[in-house]
Amino acid sequence: MRVVVCGVMLTAAVVACMPQTKDAKAPRDERAPSVAAGAIGDSIKEGFIQVPGGKVWYRIVGADKPGIPLLTLHGGPGMPSYYLSPLSELADERPVIFFDQLGCGRSDRPDDPTLWTIPRFVQEVQAVREALGYKEIHLLGHSWGTLLAFEYLLTKPTGVRSVIMSGPAISIVRFRHDVDSMIAMMPDSMIRAIRENEKAGTTTAPPYLAASAEFYARHVIRTTPMPADVDSTFKYIGMQVYNTMNGPTEFTVVGTFKDYDGTPRIREVTQPVLWMAGQFDETSPNAARDFQRMLPGSEYVELDGAGHMTMWDARTEYLAAIRDFMHRH
Numbered sequence: 001m002r003v004v005v006c007g008v009m010l011t012a013a014v015v016a017c018m019p020q021t022k023d024a025k026a027p028r029d030e031r032a033p034s035v036a037a038g039a040i041g042d043s044i045k046e047g048f049i050q051v052p053g054g055k056v057w058y059r060i061v062g063a064d065k066p067g068i069p070l071l072t073l074h075g076g077p078g079m080p081s082y083y084l085s086p087l088s089e090l091a092d093e094r095p096v097i098f099f100d101q102l103g104c105g106r107s108d109r110p111d112d113p114t115l116w117t118i119p120r121f122v123q124e125v126q127a128v129r130e131a132l133g134y135k136e137i138h139l140l141g142h143s144w145g146t147l148l149a150f151e152y153l154l155t156k157p158t159g160v161r162s163v164i165m166s167g168p169a170i171s172i173v174r175f176r177h178d179v180d181s182m183i184a185m186m187p188d189s190m191i192r193a194i195r196e197n198e199k200a201g202t203t204t205a206p207p208y209l210a211a212s213a214e215f216y217a218r219h220v221i222r223t224t225p226m227p228a229d230v231d232s233t234f235k236y237i238g239m240q241v242y243n244t245m246n247g248p249t250e251f252t253v254v255g256t257f258k259d260y261d262g263t264p265r266i267r268e269v270t271q272p273v274l275w276m277a278g279q280f281d282e283t284s285p286n287a288a289r290d291f292q293r294m295l296p297g298s299e300y301v302e303l304d305g306a307g308h309m310t311m312w313d314a315r316t317e318y319l320a321a322i323r324d325f326m327h328r329h
Contacts, residue, residue, distance in 0.1 A: 026080065026235075043065075046060075049099070055108050061091040063095050069095040070096045071140070072084050074098075078101070080104045080233055086318070086319065087311065105233075113240060118257065121151075138164070143169050147260065150170045168277070173260070182219055190211035193207035193208050193210070221309040272328075276303065278314065280305075304317075
């Protein structure tokens, strides 16, 4: 693990390898309450929160702990929070809040593409925070969740003690460039399979699927076999959200946020920030280092041997870095 101190999106990487079926809402955990909110013992609480457009499912682990809560924002857009489960280990000191953003996982899935906008998701974050009543929080975003966290910070919310930007995607323009560079390092036959099949719209062709699987194994999740919680995230993806905002595949970002670039406003962030990236991360450690340099006083941690899902590929080091950062803020 390399740490640098100076004075974003879980992209839906496996989507290209998945059948493009109608969204299936995830079944609620058998322990989840049938009412709007409820407790499962003293330590875990689950329920639903009304946000603009519908209701979202949430879970608080460590609800009875005294530390400042950690609010997590998953990636995608549309990749539910199952895969963030390693962060539950931090609940020995503080509440850790997970929620599935509207349109995916265990939350409502309204059939309304006009809901899938950055401003509405920002309103959703604030609605969740207000409903839970947390005046102070630490905020963690992963992948698309970093873009969402960044936009939330631009609204100048009070009480955000620190921010963890894990696999930062605060510039989709930069992300597209970096992914293209990573594809260019693959074997020529796989490059052709990706480019030709995407152009033809034949993204279920075996050569395309094989090339995509190789990219994911290099840059998304390097842990084998795939953890069950990661599999659940891909199973219960919100395809309408993903297709609207990102586009049809990982390599063809043509959705509504394709030209997003938050870097001109990066110095408007006043909270302590920790940038994190895996050595082989699809969101690029070079990009994360650049973001850290753009924001004086922020910190950077690179996780050796990890892809985009650093919480699985470098679990111990990842959690230790986050725990230390929150302790200092």
